[in-house]
Amino acid sequence: MICACNNCHYLFDAPELPEQCPDCGKWETRLADESEQAEFISRTTIGSDKEEEWI
Numbered sequence: 001m002i003c004a005c006n007n008c009h010y011l012f013d014a015p016e017l018p019e020q021c022p023d024c025g026k027w028e029t030r031l032a033d034e035s036e037q038a039e040f041i042s043r044t045t046i047g048s049d050k051e052e053e054w055i
């Protein structure tokens, strides 16, 4: 599932929703909404050959 962080808006894929954001460490994770999921998928497919830049 694709998860998002309410604090830093980090998007990441995880087998289940972690309680803690892997980027900023805040405990404000939630499931990504539809637009965020689409954004995450487009990033991972288009930018697969270069370094990922998150925000």
Ligand SMILES: [Zn+2]
Binding pocket: 005, 006, 007, 008, 009, 010, 021, 022, 023, 024, 025, 026
């Ligand atoms: Zn975060």
